[in-house]
Amino acid sequence: MVGVAQCLDVARGGAASICWYELWKEAVMGVLSTRLTEKFAVPYPFVCAGMGFAGGTSELAVAVTGAGGIGAVGAALMPAGRLREIIHEIRAGVGEAPFHINLITYFDNTEHLQVCVEERVPAVSFHWGHPPARQIEQLRTAGVSVWEQVGSAEAAERAVEDGVEVVVAQGWEAGGHNYGGLPTMVGVPAVVDAVGGRALVLAAGGITDGRQVAAALCLGADGVWVGTRLVASTEAHVHPEHHCRLVACRGEDTVRTAVFGPEWPDFNPMRVQRDRVVSEWHDRLNEVPTDRAALEQVGTTVFQGEPTVLRKFNVLPPVPGTEGDWEEMPWLMGQGVGLVRDVKPAGDIVREMVGEAERTLARFRDGGTSGTLKG
Template sequence: MLTTPVCRSLGIDAPIICAPFGPWDEVDLAAAVCQAGGLGSLGTAVRPLPELREQWARLRRLTDRPFAINHTSRPFDEEAFQATLEERPAAISFHLAVPPDLINRAHDAGILWIQQVSSRGQAQEALGAGADVIVAQGGEAGGQGGDVSTMVMVPDVVDMAGEVPVLAAGGIADGRGLAAALALGAQGVLMGTRFLASQEMSVSQAWKTRIVESAASDTVKAYGSERILPPFNLPGSTGVPRCLRTPPGGRPARAPRTGGPRRDRASRDGRHPCRQRRGIPPLHRPVHRPRARDPGGRRDRPTNRKGSRGGAGGSDPRHQPRAMTALSPET
């Protein structure tokens, strides 16, 4: 079996790490990866501590091999981190920020630190903070990350890492990807999406099928994800998730109107029943009226002052500006 120096550091047989999947249960997958000689991982995001402890205990019953527990800054949970230190896994992995104080606490507990980075600046921070393993994640990755490609990111981090092992992540799904990572100077790979689609992962089969059947162009960076994902709560945090388009091949179709012509007309006129139920006054839009013609057949033009043409503001009330009704209960 292929081994590299990072295998000896982590106590594994193959230079392959399975990525953590946030709040999803991946105990069976992590156990399978560990038993096969790699390093399995468990996520901790937005899960209560009793559930995390149950997962850790279940994984230890399934394998006696080393595994990693992951934490992130979206959000960081101090209670879960302290419990992780007490659990003493072989390694703690972290991404989206570089926290020197947490790295020191892990080292004090005798736990290795795997730091995932998505930029040169983050890599420099991680090396300065004493990370034991650096994961150079390219922008092709399915998780939250940056924009620099794996092909560029990996050798850049390898050159600055010195003796610190570097793993490659982002767009790697098979032996060819591993071979390419080794050629770039990495000592192994971290794979996420490939393992997410495996039989042992406890997510819906429909999701796995979408992953397998999708092309590279079916994924997009989800900018603006802070509107739906938990907030960052550590300084220096950064990362944009990549996801599959929904629905496949385009934008969702607009829902047809179903309220009938009267309801639709009321909606256009600002008198929609939803507005009435909420006590919101109707929208009073200016009504367009055709301009009158003078006896000679020419249209009257508005005036900008009394007795002159060419702009609004004349004495004719038809040419006075109409005020919009404010959307407030007082009106």
């Protein structure tokens, strides 16, 4: 089989479409062929979650797309000019292979949308609220595929009615900002039943190994949306302490809380590790102060290129260069973290997860009944 790395080498030489197509053509004959792999001509139904900060550079997107999935950039609050630079960096790394730009609907995305339209990015995904119909139309008119992350079948219905083509069904288990009302095992088939005939559906929440990829596909999803496992990659833009906590943490050690960012009550809750500040305040959220100026300093970081003071209950996750009291920080992670046992390159993670998914599905296809993979 043609290797992805070989394809990318050829891509830089100008024959990207032929080589990438050959890789895709071989892959779609396998177990993991779905409507997602067919629509976007990718080998695997594996999508990197849109993650601000952790996915706020080109490295993670290039690694995931380069391994045969669909990479992502979490634009969050980055300057629009920086987003354009990152898009160029991704294309320098993977040619015309697909990726998506993730925007937070809660914020003003006018400039980011204009960049995405001008650059003709393959896809834009929205999170935390339904985007205005005019934005969906603006993107689709430019040939950009529009995705939306939802927490219910009802929200999925509204998204598809307004022209969203890919719905990300977020389960309760998901890390970071989370408004999933049901666990992934229940929410995904509900969304599939509601809109699966009109849109593609991705499963999100708690998907950290290949067995869960296989399960998501059996639930009717066209692919998986993976966050926490990719935060534990060498390309993720996170502080080394975050990596240490991901490997050490259990799923039971996370909680969905509104402790962080109380000045933005509509931009909560989010699933994080239960560190000291969460343990002390989660059960008395009505007492959390919202006047940032009056809060004590707990650290410093660099935000949008500027030194920034971090005050208690700050919503900014630690990145390289952040300093302070780690027990006062938001460590974003989903309940699947208990299955994260190491930090490794994102490409290896993609290949391992899809490989395990293929073996799991093939075992049942071939009549196997054992609950444990062998060999």
